[in-house]
Amino acid sequence: MAAQLESVERCLEKHLPAPELQEVKRILYGKEPRKLDLASAVVKAASQHEFELQGYAFEAAAEQLRQPRKVRVGLIQNRIPLPTETAVTEQVAALHKRIAEMVEVAAMCGVNIVCFQEAWTMPFAFCTREKLPWTEFAESAEDGPTTRFCQELARKHNMVVVSPILERDEPHGETLWNTAVIISNSGAVLGKSRKTHIPRVGDFNESTYYMEGNTGHRVFQTAFGRIAVNICYGRHHPLNWLLYSLNGAEIIFNPSATTGELSECMWPVEARNAAIANHCFTCAINRVGTEYFKNEFTSGDGQKAHHEFGYFYGSSYVAAPDGSRTPGLSRLQDGLLVAELDLNLCRQVSDKWNFKMTGRYEMYAEELAKAVQQDFRPNIIRE
Ligand SMILES: NC(=O)NCCC(=O)O
Numbered sequence: 001m002a003a004q005l006e007s008v009e010r011c012l013e014k015h016l017p018a019p020e021l022q023e024v025k026r027i028l029y030g031k032e033p034r035k036l037d038l039a040s041a042v043v044k045a046a047s048q049h050e051f052e053l054q055g056y057a058f059e060a061a062a063e064q065l066r067q068p069r070k071v072r073v074g075l076i077q078n079r080i081p082l083p084t085e086t087a088v089t090e091q092v093a094a095l096h097k098r099i100a101e102m103v104e105v106a107a108m109c110g111v112n113i114v115c116f117q118e119a120w121t122m123p124f125a126f127c128t129r130e131k132l133p134w135t136e137f138a139e140s141a142e143d144g145p146t147t148r149f150c151q152e153l154a155r156k157h158n159m160v161v162v163s164p165i166l167e168r169d170e171p172h173g174e175t176l177w178n179t180a181v182i183i184s185n186s187g188a189v190l191g192k193s194r195k196t197h198i199p200r201v202g203d204f205n206e207s208t209y210y211m212e213g214n215t216g217h218r219v220f221q222t223a224f225g226r227i228a229v230n231i232c233y234g235r236h237h238p239l240n241w242l243l244y245s246l247n248g249a250e251i252i253f254n255p256s257a258t259t260g261e262l263s264e265c266m267w268p269v270e271a272r273n274a275a276i277a278n279h280c281f282t283c284a285i286n287r288v289g290t291e292y293f294k295n296e297f298t299s300g301d302g303q304k305a306h307h308e309f310g311y312f313y314g315s316s317y318v319a320a321p322d323g324s325r326t327p328g329l330s331r332l333q334d335g336l337l338v339a340e341l342d343l344n345l346c347r348q349v350s351d352k353w354n355f356k357m358t359g360r361y362e363m364y365a366e367e368l369a370k371a372v373q374q375d376f377r378p379n380i381i382r383e
Pocket residue numbers: 118198199201204231232233234256257258259262263
């Protein structure tokens with residue numbers, strides 16, 4: 001039943017009278033980003049390929065010494081096109097095909113940096129705790145078929161591609177990782193960023209498959225700005241966002257896979273709060289739909305075994321450092337969200353709110369260093 005709601009914003013638009021709607025939007029979403037005027041050919045292409053297309057621009061004040069630094073990001077959310085029982089190579093090929101057609105439209109919209117959802121080349125099968133065939137979806141981040149596919153996209157469209165995959169690290173004992181590969185608009189692999197925090201909640205049994213990432217909080221200098229990737233569960237960890245920001249990230253992508261019962265009330269808050277707290281843009285992406293697995297699995301909660309692990313509610317959005325945000329993409333269908341970001345807004349908001357100056361990092365560092373010691377005792381004053 002809940003899965004039938006298209007989006008919170010559509011619901012508000014449908015039911016609130018115009019003046020109240022404007023006021024509710026102002027309070028809930030902040031300054032409304034301008035709607036992008038997308039060419040009719042683009043709108044038609046999206047509709048032909050049966051996905052939603054939305055476009056917005058976040059503007060910054062004009063400055064005397066700096067030109068506007070406008071970059072267009074594209075967030076892609078999608079269902080898995082084939083049943084999970086289909087041969088691995090067929091599933092991957094179908095996903096490549098789907099993403100290629102969506103990226104084609106992103107290119108028509110002038111997108112400079114595109115990011116896909118977490119583990120985009122596969123069903124989110126970690127709930128099953130089975131190894132085969134799911135581990136067969138793992139690929140080399142440096143030269144696997146998906147990275148080569150994304151390199152072609154990057155070259156063809158002069159676009160930076162953020163490609164979150166299940167990585168098989170051959171030189172290190174063929175270990176598995178949850179990794180985002182960052183491909184420059186030149187087509188070169190700029191590097192990779194591994195998921196820092198592995199969930200231990202509900203059916204997200206990912207710790208059965210891979211370890212906490214060891215790539216730290218690296219930031220990638222691209223032709224269009226400095227970007228970082230905070231994969232899914234990392235969004236619950238404010239220090240994770242902070243460290244990408246301390247390393248200079250202007251845009252932090254959060255490719256995710258998360259379900260309604262578990263996290264939907266947290267979704268609109270976390271990435272948006274990170275944009276505010278760190279004076280940067282954040283881009284939250286979630287997959288869509290219900291994925292069915294042939295073999296039943298249990299959730300270790302005494303309930304009956306089941307074949308699905310919940311509804312992935314889409315709702316991808318972009319948040320800006322001034323607290324404003326785009327509406328979410330649909331909860332129900334594939335979608336491309338295009339957002340034009342003037343990166344000058346990051347410093348403008350920083351100069352206004354000064355969190356990087358008012359933050360007491362030395363004090364936090366000192367107290368954290370004590371808190372992780374074995375002999376630590378909480379600093380509680382008692383009568
Ligand atoms: N993929 C993933 O880390 N999901 C965990 C659930 C959540 O963070 O909402």
